[in-house]
Amino acid sequence: xxxxxxxxxxxxxxxxxxxxxxxxxxxxxxxxxxxxxxxxxxxxxxxxxxxxxxxxxxxxxxxxxxxxxxxxxxxxxxxxxxxxxxxxxxxxxxxxxxxxxxxxxxxxxxxxxxxxxxxxxxxxxxxxxxxxxxxxxxxxxxxxxxxxxxxxxxxxxxxxxxxxxxxxxxxxxxxxxxxxxxxxxxxxxxxxxxxxxxxxxxxxxxxxxxxxxxxxxxxxxxxxxxxxxxxxxxxxxxxxxxxxxxxxxxxxxxxxxxxxxxxxxxxxxxxxxxxxxxxxxxxxxxxxxxxxxxxxxxxxxxxxxxxxxxxxxxxxxxxxxxxxxxxxxxxxxxxxxxxxxxxxxxxxxxxxxxxxxxxxxxxxxxxxxxxxxxxxxxxxxxxxxxxxxxxxxxxxxxxxxxxxxxxxxxxxxxxxxxxxxxxxxxxxxxxxxxxxxxxxxxxxxxxxxxxxxxxxxxxxxxxxxxxxxxxxxxxxxxxxxxxxxxxxxxxxxxxxxxxxxxxxxxxxxxxxxxxxxxxxxxxxxxxxxxxxxxxxxxxxxxxxxxxxxxxxxxxxxxxxxxxxxxxxxxxxxxxxxxxxxxxxxxxxxxxxxxxxxxxxxxxxxxxxxxxxxxxxxxxxxxxxxxxxxxxxxxxxxxxxxxxxxxxxxxxxxxxxxxxxxxxxxxxxxxxxxxxxxxxxxxxxxxxxxxxxxxxxxxxxxxxxxxxxxxxxxxxxx
Numbered sequence: 038x039x040x041x042x043x044x045x046x047x048x049x050x051x052x053x054x055x056x057x058x059x060x061x062x063x064x065x066x067x068x069x070x071x072x073x074x075x076x077x078x079x080x081x082x083x084x085x086x087x088x089x090x091x092x093x094x095x096x097x098x099x100x101x102x103x104x105x106x107x108x109x110x111x112x113x114x115x116x117x118x119x120x121x122x123x124x125x126x127x128x129x130x131x132x133x134x135x136x137x138x139x140x141x142x143x144x145x146x147x148x149x150x151x152x153x154x155x156x157x158x159x160x161x162x163x164x165x166x167x168x169x170x171x172x173x174x175x176x177x178x179x180x181x182x183x184x185x186x187x188x189x190x191x192x193x194x195x196x197x198x199x200x201x202x203x204x205x206x207x208x209x210x211x212x213x214x215x216x217x218x219x220x221x222x223x224x225x226x227x228x229x230x231x232x233x234x235x236x237x238x239x240x241x242x243x244x245x246x247x248x249x250x251x252x253x254x255x256x257x258x259x260x261x262x263x264x265x266x267x268x269x270x271x272x273x274x275x276x277x278x279x280x281x282x283x284x285x286x287x288x289x290x291x292x293x294x295x296x297x298x299x300x301x302x303x304x305x306x307x308x309x310x311x312x313x314x315x316x317x318x319x320x321x322x323x324x325x326x327x328x329x330x331x332x333x334x335x336x337x338x339x340x341x342x343x344x345x346x347x348x349x350x351x352x353x354x355x356x357x358x359x360x361x362x363x364x365x366x367x368x369x370x371x372x373x374x375x376x377x378x379x380x381x382x383x384x385x386x387x388x389x390x391x392x393x394x395x396x397x398x399x400x401x402x403x404x405x406x407x408x409x410x411x412x413x414x415x416x417x418x419x420x421x422x423x424x425x426x427x428x429x430x431x432x433x434x435x436x437x438x439x440x441x442x443x444x445x446x447x448x449x450x451x452x453x454x455x456x457x458x459x460x461x462x463x464x465x466x467x468x469x470x471x472x473x474x475x476x477x478x479x480x481x482x483x484x485x486x487x488x489x490x491x492x493x494x495x496x497x498x499x500x501x502x503x504x505x506x507x508x509x510x511x512x513x514x515x516x517x518x519x520x521x522x523x524x525x526x527x528x529x530x531x532x533x534x535x536x537x538x539x540x541x542x543x544x545x546x547x548x549x550x551x552x553x554x555x556x557x558x559x560x561x562x563x564x565x566x567x568x569x570x571x572x573x574x575x576x577x578x579x580x581x582x583x584x585x586x587x588x589x590x591x592x593x594x595x596x597x598x599x600x601x602x603x604x605x606x607x608x609x610x611x612x613x614x615x616x617x618x619x620x621x622x623x624x625x626x627x628x629x630x631x632x633x634x635x636x637x638x639x640x641x642x643x644x645x646x647x648x649x650x651x652x653x654x655x656x657x658x659x660x661x662x663x664x665x666x667x668x669x670x671x672x673x674x675x676x677x678x679x680x681x682x683x684x685x686x687x688x689x690x691x692x693x694x695x696x697x698x699x700x701x702x703x704x705x706x707x708x709x710x711x712x713x714x715x716x717x718x719x720x721x722x723x724x725x726x727x728x729x730x731x732x733x734x735x736x737x738x739x740x741x742x743x744x745x746x747x748x749x750x751x752x753x754x
Contacts, residue, residue: 057279057280057281057282057286057307057308058087058088058089058090058279058280058281058308059087059109059114059277059278059279059280060085060086060087060090060092060277060278060279060280061085061114061115061116061276061277062084062085062092062116062117062118062275062276062277063084063102063103063116063117063118064114064115064116065115065116066102068102068118070100070101070102070118071101072101072102073101074099075099075100075101075121076099076100076101077097077098077099077100078094078097078098078099078100079094079097080093080094080095080096080097081093081094082094084118084145084275085277085278087280088150088151088308088310088311088312089149089150089151089153089280089282089311090147090148090149090150090155090258090278090280091147091148091150092145092146092147092278093145093146093148094145094146095124095139095143095144095145095146095265095267096124096139096140096141096142096143096144097141098120098121098122098141098142098143099120099121099122100118100119100120100121100143101118101119101121102117102118103116103117103118103119103160103274103276104116104117105117105158105159105160105251105274105276107158107251107276107277107292107293108292108293109279109292109293109294114277116276116277117159117160117274117275117276117277118274118275119143119272119273119274119275120142120143120144120272120273121143121272122141122142122143122272123142123143123269123270123271123272124139124141124142124143124144124267124268124269124272125139125140125141125142126138126139126140127140131269131270132168132170132175132267132269133166133167133168133269133270134269136168136175136209137175138168138170138173138175138265139265139267142267142272143267143268143272143273144265144266144267144273145157145265145266145267145273145275146263146264146265147258147263147264147265147266147278148262148263148264149258149259149260149261149262149263149264150260150261151260151280151282152257152258152259152260152282153257153258153280153281153282153283154255154256154257154258154280154281154282154283154284154286155255155256155257155258155264155278155279155280156253156254156255156278156279156280156281156286156288156293157253157254157255157266157275157278158251158252158253158275158276158277158278158279158293159251159252159253159254159273159274159275159276160250160251160252160274160276161180161182161250161251161252161253165268165269165270165271166268166269166270167180167254167266167267167268167269167273168209168265168266168267168269169254169256169264169265169266170264170265171206171256171258171262171263171264172262172263174206174208175208175209176206176207176208176209176256177197177198177207177208177209177256178197178198178254178255178256179195179196179197179198179254179255179256180195180196180197180198180252180253180254181193181194181195181252181253181255181288182194182195182250182251182252183250183251183252183253183288183289183292193288193289195288203655207256251276251292253288253293254266255286257284258280279293307449307450308447308448308449309365309366309367309374309448309449309450310361310365310366310430310446310447310448311445311446311447311448312361312445312446312447313341313444313445314337314341314342314443314444314445314446315339315340315341315444315445315610316339316609316610316611317337317341317342318337318588318607319337320335320336320337320342322335322358322359322360322362323358323359323362324344324356324357324358324359325355325356325357325358326355326356327348327350327352327355327356329348329350330346330347330348330350330355330356331347331348332345332347332348333345333346333347333348333356335356335358338442339608339609339610340381340411340442340444340610341380341442341443341444341445342358342360342442342443343440343441343442344356344358344432344434344440344441344442344443345439345440345441346434346435346437346438346439346440346441347438349435349436349438350435351435352435353387353389353402353433353434353435353436354389354391354400354431354433354435355433355435356433356434356435357391357431357432357433357435358431358432358433358434359429359430359431359432360430360431360432360443360446361429361430361446361448362429363394363427363428363429364427364428364429365427365428365429365430366428366448367424367425367426367427367428368392368393368397368421368423368424368425368426368428369421369424369425370421370422370423370424371420371421371422372421372450373417373418373419373420373421373450373451374392374417374418374419374421374448374449374450374451375415375416375417375418375448375449375451376390376392376415376416376418376430376446376447376448376449377413377414377415377416377445377446377447377448377449378390378413378414378416378432378443378445378446379411379412379413379414379443379444379445379446380411380412380414380441380442380443380444381408381409381410381411381412381441381442381444382405382406382407382408382412382434382437382441383407383437383438383439383440383441384407384437384438384439385404385405385406385407386404386405386407386434386436386437387402387403387404387405387436388402388403388404388405388414388416388432388433388434388436388437389401389402389403389433389434389435389436390403390416390430390431390432390433391430391431391433392418392428392429392430392431392448393425393428393429394425394426394427394428394429397422397423397424397425398425398428399418399421399422400433401416401417401418403416405437411442411444430446430448465509465510465545466482466509466510466511467482467483467491467507467508467509467543467545468480468481468482468483468507468508468511469481469483469493469505469506469507469541470505470506470507470508471503471504471505471506471527471528472503472504472505473495473498473503473504473505473530473539473541474495474505480508480511481493481495483507483541483543484646484661484662484663485660485661490542490543490544490678490679491542491543491544491545492540492541492542492543492660492676493540493541494538494539494540494674495538495539495540495541496538497536497537497538498532498535498536498537498538498539499532499535499536500532500533500534500535500537501531501532502529502530502531502532503529503530503531503532503539504527504528504529504530505527505528505530505541506518506525506527506528507541507543507550517543517548517550519550521547521548521549521550522548528550528552530552530554531554532554533554533556534556534557535557536557537554537555537556537557538554538555538557539552539553539554539555540552540553540555540676542676542678565708565709565710565711566708566709566711567706567707567708568625568626568633568707568708568709569620569624569625569689569705569706569707570704570705570706570707571620571704571705572703572704573596573600573601573702573703573704573705574598574599574600574703574704575598576596576600576601577596578596579594579595579596579601581594581617581618581619581621582617582618582621583603583615583616583617583618584614584615584616584617585614585615586607586609586611586614586615588607588609589605589606589607589609589614589615590606590607591604591606591607592604592605592606592607592615594615594617597701599640599670599701599703600639600701600702600703600704601617601619601701601702602699602700602701603615603617603691603693603699603700603701603702604698604699604700605693605694605696605697605698605699605700606697608694608695608697609694610694611694612646612648612661612692612693612694612695613648613650613659613690613692613694614692614694615692615693615694616650616690616691616692616694617690617691617692617693618688618689618690618691619689619690619691619702619705620688620689620705620707621688622653622686622687622688623686623687623688624686624687624688624689625687625707626683626684626685626686626687627651627652627656627680627682627683627684627685627687628680628683628709629680629681629682629683630679630680630681631680631709631710632676632677632678632679632680632709632710633651633676633677633678633680633707633708633709633710634674634675634676634677634707634708634710635649635651635674635675635676635677635689635705635706635707635708636672636673636674636675636704636705636706636707636708637649637672637673637675637691637702637704637705638670638671638672638673638702638703638704638705639670639671639673639700639701639702639703640667640668640669640670640671640700640701640703641664641666641667641671641693641696641700642666642696642697642698642699642700643666643696643697643698644663644664644665644666645663645664645666645693645695645696646661646662646663646664646695647661647662647663647664647673647675647691647692647693647695647696648660648661648662648692648693648694648695649662649675649689649690649691649692650689650690650692651677651687651688651689651690651707652684652687652688653684653685653686653687653688656682656683656684657684657687658677658680658681659692660675660676660677662674662675664696670701670703689705689707
């Protein structure tokens with residue numbers, strides 16, 4: 038599982054974008070399946086793909102076309118297919134009975150590339166058992182059937198399969214205390230929904246509910262995880278799926294409505310396509326260069342797609358690169374669209390976007406200023422003139438000599454009467470400025486520490502008195518002083534001995550600032566407890582756990598005379614790839630509200646950011662620390678203040694994906710800091726325990742559902 042590896046900031050950014058996508062399987066039998074005898078499809082055959090989800094055939098089986106019609110925002114969509122073999126697990130058991138995922142037969146696999154909610158659409162029966170597996174674990178889902186309004190249950194019947202929370206998963210277990218709701222009861226394994234009633238003699242009886250029609254299976258998904266969906270004792274008739282980063286897809290007797298509204302198309306924003314090219318290893322799209330541009334090329338690097346122009350032809354459209362492939366989205370007559378391009382341009386010039394199909398397209402030009410960093414360009418296409426199904430987007434950058442790097446593309450439809458899309462969550466830089474840095478015109482940028490707190494270490498500080506403030510984006514327009522308020526008084530710190538260390542922390546949510554002075558070679562502060570220590574010098578074998586990205590085929594963990602050697606040949610752009618469990622499960626315990634310090638003695642091949650993930654699989658936190666390569670071993674102090682939960686039997690993951698080459702870890706020490714062991718720290722209120730829903734909206738304790746608190750997901754009942 039990769040859920041626990043998401044930082045709070047990344048999770049909140051993903052959830053607030055509120056992207057929504059719809060995919061239909063085998064529309065109008067586009068796959069050419071034999072309706073009488075079926076067509077053999079192999080495991081891994083792609084059934085449909087959006088920016089966030091890839092759906093494939095789970096096992097080798099014979100599939101026939103189906104005509105499952107469902108309604109999305111008032112529009113009927115028809116498609117689907119059905120396998121020929123009931124799914125079984127590796128031992129021949131039925132997954133609903135064994136709670137073991139299928140290994141053969143007809144089942145679906147969904148690979149998530151973003152966090153959100155998946156809605157699998159199919160022809161359904163309310164008394165048929167369905168199972169969903171996340172990375173091999175049976176998880177809960179919400180089942181909804183749209184049937185006949187004449188039944189005493191109404192047109193729409195829905196229930197959620199009971200579960201227990203385990204390792205942040207909603208795990209289905211057997212036996213379990215099954216839910217009872219008036220005259221409905223969920224039973225397992227042969228019937229998940231039945232009517233519970235009394236016969237003429239007063240005894241309990243069980244009758245299948247028997248609602249048939251369009252069905253929707255909904256469950257949360259997480260980037261990097263794979264999910265299996267199957268029917269039991271039957272073959273699931275799959276029609277397609279919808280995906281949303283927020284739980285806002287409504288299911289009514291009229292069908293499925295995006296944005297949580299019933300009926301027809303709603304105003305507002307709909308994301309048609311979105312792709313982040315960061316860390317891709319190959320660009321397989323189409324490009325065209327003028328004959329004179331012999332040195333022109335399209336490559337990839339850690340930041341995205343790199344388009345190089347050596348010779349300018351004077352034509353904006355040479356070169357042109359199909360950055361969004363054919364068939365990625367649809368355009369409709371009189372529609373209004375926006376394209377958001379995040380890119381780095383080598384010079385000022387004019388960007389030209391060509392969008393549509395080869396037979397129905399339009400182009401628009403947008404002036405761009407060169408900058409040393411990535412910028413987002415908003416490109417408007419208002420009043421689109423014709424229907425264009427299966428469109429593409431051409432990136433035409435002939436006005437820029439040098440290398441243009443495209444990081445991401447997002448295409449949005451603006452509905453009538455709707456608002457323009459909200460901008461991406463703005464990323465800010467927070468820095469320390471003042472005499473503590475050297476003067477009042479130099480910023481020291483802070484880095485993310487544990488619990489979302491920012492931190493900066495000033496080392497080898499001379500004795501004296503210093504002042505500082507915290508400011509945002511290297512500008513005085515937003516700044517914080519010692520009273521945690523805008524334009525407040527300077528923070529003041531006195532240092533008694535040369536060679537001291539000053540640790541400054543900042544909470545951007547509350548404006549709270551702390552500072553700590555550590556004397557050189559001072560004895561361990563009172564109350565400091567050594568929880569774990571290991572010197573890896575001279576070990577002959579590393580038996581711990583490690584994980585490398587699939588692209589890191591030359592990645593490895595070895596030992597040498599100095600310690601544990603972690604080699605990275607190909608960087609993925611993700612700090613947590615690779616990750617090495619340098620301290621094994623069960624090595625130490627963490628307590629709620631505890632303050633911890635990890636001291637790493639290591640040699641780093643390059644400058645970069647070290648990421649430490651500490652805790653258990655169900656309760657953990659991660660923090661980032663800047664490292665400068667010195668050519669020799671150095672001590673890096675990693676702070677985890679205000680630990681949020683009890684975590685017994687913890688481990689430590691060493692995540693060094695930002696260092697290309699071999700990192701050698703010589704020693705690890707983990708300390709708990711007692712309440713009397715911190716000197717010179719300004720008294721603060723506790724770290725914020727604000728609660729957010731998956732839309733990024735702040736909620737209180739009365740909110741029911743999945744919430745985020747201190748960067749972790751919880752089920753709030």
